[in-house]
Amino acid sequence: MRIESVQGDITTQGVDAIVNAANSSLLGGGGVDGAIHAAAGPELLDACRELRRTTLPDGLPVGDAVATPGFRLPARWVLHTVGPNRHRGQTDPVLLASCFARPLELAVELGASSVAFPAVSAGVYGWALDDVARIAVGTVHAWQSSTDPEGGVELVRFVLFSSAALDAFRTELG
Numbered sequence: 001m002r003i004e005s006v007q008g009d010i011t012t013q014g015v016d017a018i019v020n021a022a023n024s025s026l027l028g029g030g031g032v033d034g035a036i037h038a039a040a041g042p043e044l045l046d047a048c049r050e051l052r053r054t055t056l057p058d059g060l061p062v063g064d065a066v067a068t069p070g071f072r073l074p075a076r077w078v079l080h081t082v083g084p085n086r087h088r089g090q091t092d093p094v095l096l097a098s099c100f101a102r103p104l105e106l107a108v109e110l111g112a113s114s115v116a117f118p119a120v121s122a123g124v125y126g127w128a129l130d131d132v133a134r135i136a137v138g139t140v141h142a143w144q145s146s147t148d149p150e151g152g153v154e155l156v157r158f159v160l161f162s163s164a165a166l167d168a169f170r171t172e173l174g
């Protein structure tokens, strides 16, 4: 499995699945969530509303993930995850690690072989970039060494909006 980092906009990535840093409501927000909904089209919000109506009436728990189609995105799937919000006292790194592990599990279930991640929780949710980069890269490395190297996810790409975020991830990736 290849792990890489690039600076850019996650909505334009030609991968099988992109990860959304959503909120528990799944009903849209700012930052990367707003950009993904804008690019995917209104069908994405409809799909999220349907999830709330059916399997997730109380919303998506922090650290969990759920898949929808990508609709008008180049990516076939959006894997929505909810990062811990430091401003609400959610400081447990295990919760943030789960935001990188759960989407990879979903990708395997869906047959998605390339997955792009943003810096979950590094925006409005207030985690330091260095901490997000360390936890994200550590989690993907651990997942890589615990899974079958044949088949499954072949590419993990971290897509960072700022050069500071790219630097933080490059430092961790070595």
Ligand code: ADP
Pocket: 008, 009, 010, 011, 021, 022, 030, 031, 032, 033, 035, 036, 083, 118, 119, 120, 121, 122, 123, 124, 125, 126, 159, 160, 161, 162, 165
């Ligand atoms: P959170 O609420 O989980 O902190 P945010 O969307 O506020 O999520 O920010 C997460 C990260 O995503 C931040 O580093 C932000 O700069 C970045 N980001 C915002 N828009 C995009 C985009 N279109 N593509 C990739 N990353 C983005």
